[in-house]
Amino acid sequence: MIKRLLQEVKEYKKASILAPLFMVGEVIMELMLPFLMSFIIDQGVNKGDLKAVITYGSLMLLVAFISLICGFLSGHFAAYASSGFVMNLRRSMFENIQTFSFANIDKYSTSGLVTRMMTDATNVQNAYQMSLRMMVRAPLMLIVAMFMTFYINSELAVIFLVAAIFLAFLLGFLILKVNPIFTEGFKKYDDMNASVQENISNIRVVKAYVKEEDEKEKFFNAASALRKTFRRAENYLVFNSPIMQLTMYSSMLALSWFGAKYIAYGNMTTGELMSMFTYTINILMSLMMLSMIFVMLSMSVASAKRIVEVLDEKPSITNPENPITEIKNGTIEFENVSFGYYEGEEKYVLQNINLKIESGETIGIIGSTGASKTTLTSLIPRLYDVNEGSVKVGGIDVRDYDLVTLRDAVSMVLQKNVLFSGTVIENLRWGNEFASLEEVQNAARLASAHDFIEEMPKGYDSIVEQGGTNFSGGQKQRLTIARALLKNPKILILDDSTSAVDTATDQKIREALKTTRPETTKLIISQRISSIQDADRIIVMDESHITGIGTHEELLAFNKLYQEVYETQKRGDEE
């Protein structure tokens, strides 16, 4: 897992190596300083020799200066490497998320993905930076001190070995205990985020129904669940420092006792025991530092896992091995197609659909709410893959095409008209980023959007708010139609996308499509008979099935459901 994560270091490898290297320099300089200090006292001050003080003093200044430079560079590279590393991580995650199918996204939920990209990534960044700087410092100090103790008295040094093993064992145990709790904690964190996100986007309903207090309670529960979990984890971690001290004090006592015996029988000097004490503190301090790093790392292990999950998630819809990059025409065939959103679902939402649509045909689709009209069309650009049967475009199974090719050829205007923050023209150019202003305007004209865009003070450069809140439903629909037309698709799917547009404009758009895009296969899902009655053929859907296909007149004559809809709408109009 760590290995997978470290693959993302990429161009920051050099900095990642330089940072600890300079840290080594800094540590070496730092280890020299105490000697110089004792020289200043022993050789200079104690002997009243000012010259020696000056000599060693200036040497110390020099060492301090080198240490400063090393520290500066180490800090610089560590910051550079860790910021770069996390930038790569976020980029790779985002890139992978972009290949996700809806099944993948559902698995994590939006807020779950956001937490992974933000909080988890920050945790890893901090842990990485800490590792680069401290992982060298602590072991180096440890090694030097260990070496010195063995040098002084190897038998006594065994005490440290026992202490170190004891510590390592306990710390390992703690980390094992804590890790699953952190994993659980992050799940709670997602839940809490989801709760905030939902509240913010539904704030109008919350306020309208005066539900602030209940929402607060909901959130408080999520927040306190989070606190409890993290507290449980940290309750293990608090043992860290006492255990550390316990070990340190025990070794000091043991050292005193055994040391005293050595000294008493003349096998060791008191000065050596003093140095042993100093090194004990050194060793245990670096162990302490290491344990702190481990705590940090173990906290970030849960984060790292969650990041790797996203990085390694295989998109459930992928390109075939030898993708076909050309689509002949806009014919569409459904052969025995069955589809369900969730695995193991009892009932498919599309059952055994058979259908053939010719290139250039205009097809209307009508049917009751929940009849899976949208689902049917979503299979064409492979937003989902069928469970059984096959969907073919231009005579070839959609699963054999290159995804970009396929989706470029199939334009879909969705029920929910999503516009993005930016300008009008930026939004329209989603369809074709290289489209000239003229092409954009032409598409806008086709969609009857040109006039109202021009009427805006900044025209095509007008700002679109996040979610397109500054446009009306009808305007949004027309903008999204224009956006889809700019793709110049072979197949155009309009999913109830003129519901807010007035009937005359609706009519105008349909006629414009018919005359200027005769080659394009047009699928129009609508609730209004008027929007589809002049289609070449109309498909009537009810509860996962197609119950009738035919022209307006044919259906009116033979299809009961269609007749009902027609009657209702006619009556509505005449009233």
Next chain:
Amino acid sequence: MSRPKNVGTDGKKLDINVLKRLLIYILSRYKIHYIFVFICIVISSLAQVSASLFMKILIDDYITPLIFTVEKDFTPLITALMVMASIYLIGVITNFIYQKLLVIISQGTLENIRRDLFSHMQKLPISYFDTHSHGDIMSIYTNDTDTLRQVISQSIPQFLVSFFTIISVFISMIILSVPLTLITLSMVVVMQFVLKKIMSKSGRYFSKQQKMLGLENGYIEEMMEGARVVKVFNYENKAINNFNKINKDLFDASFQANKYANILMPVVGNLGHISYVLVALIGGAMAVNGWGNLTIGGLASFLTLNRSFNGPLNQISQQLNSVIMAMAGAERIFKLLDEEVEVDNGFVTLVNAKENEDGSLSEVEKVTNIWAWKHKREKGQTEYVRLRGDVRFYDVNFSYIENKPVLKGINLYAEPGEKIAFVGATGAGKTTITNLINRFYDINHGSITYDGIDIKLIKKDDLRRSLGIVLQDTNLFTGTIEENIKYARPNATFEEVIEAAKLANAHYFIKHLEHGYDTVLTRSGASLSQGQRQLLSIARAALANSPVLILDEATSSIDSQTERLVQEGMDKLMSGRTTFVIAHRLSTIKNSNVIMVLDNGEIIERGNHKSLLEKKGTYYKLYTGLIEND
């Protein structure tokens, strides 16, 4: 409405007041805990200090004598070791206690902050949500709050320990030599100066980092919400490019911030070394020449003190990074907490009432079918006005942004039980009118009355409780279908829920779901069709059973079968209720009592369907599809 604002500041210098406020926030809520933490820290540091003193005593008084005795008696040594063991044990226990307390404090404080944020956010006016990116708000709860954790659990105790050490060392230094203390202090001043320089740099970048985190968060959310469109348009690579730009800016800020933070430690540490050399030189000169009563032994001790004095300073500087980062986070947290909340000076409340024999009303505890406005008059009299649903606008002007009027001179009268419809082009101000009735926004001029009472006098909660609402975007919540319908009245019985669902004609489809009313909805009910979601939102409004309804045209994309059913249900729901309909489909409003045609914030036509058609004006054009209604 303006562009979404960013919650953070534009990377300007951090304010010391933020730190002060943060400390007060953290310390004040756990006063007693902190007192215990402090006591434990003092004891534990004393144990640590005695540990170092012990070594000298042990060697001088216990071990050295052993060398020279022939009969080696280890008992005094054992006793001494036992004493030390108990002191150490106390040290370990106190250490454990304060660590444990800190966990309670840090996790508790984080929860407190989140609670405060959320509670405060619930009170903010709708305009706040209309003008801020939602992802950016989210970032405050996560990225910014997270920055505080380390400050609470590590920095503050570290400061306490260091402070304690510094004070004791400082006193010893003064006793030894005042001039050398001054030299040490002057170096501290230099350190302070350098620290301040570096901190302001890194603070600025940390501030920027937090801001960029918010921005990036917002972008990810927007792309995730629009994932369908992103896929349909093969926009993945463009999205990645845009993301990389933001991500690069975040990198720049993060790199700079961390760089300055990282160099703090070596800079402070090595300034400490310079201080040491200075003291050695000057002290050496003093000792040799016998100035200021400084002995050579005294100088040696002073130099040790100088090290002990700079050590904790170094430790503090290590913690400063997290403090700076926390300040950047805290700044954004406080910014949200400082946002002005919705003001509510209303005092007229909604109560259950019963009708007396003389026709007057009086308040009762139990639930009746009669509601009344409880209006406290000046002379201590209380007047009860029956809730009927009479809404009037008098000469109302309104604008979201100054000098850009959205509604101009609106007058309208809605009698109880009447159905008032608004039609007109986009931007005509239809939705705005409904925003004003429930006081999502306050009017600039004129007045709106409800049963004869100015709505400004009515408590907002009660005002909104009396208004049912079905919005254009159906907003459902995570939970079961039953919970969603019960949203406005959580204590409604299951029978009432079914009744409401039947009224909205939602019962049929719910019954056919595998888990019926217990079906769990996630992601705003993504598993349902748009029509089904709307039926649920209508059922929700039906159960709320309020005398006035606001319908922001919820029937636009339900198929005509369902639509007819809904229409029936709505008609049932609307009977006897004052209803404001923002119409997108004119067929649904033909039976309205009054239809108002809005244009550019003004009512240009009013009448019923028939009279307006005969007039052959704008309504006629809208109806026949000559102009677009929205």
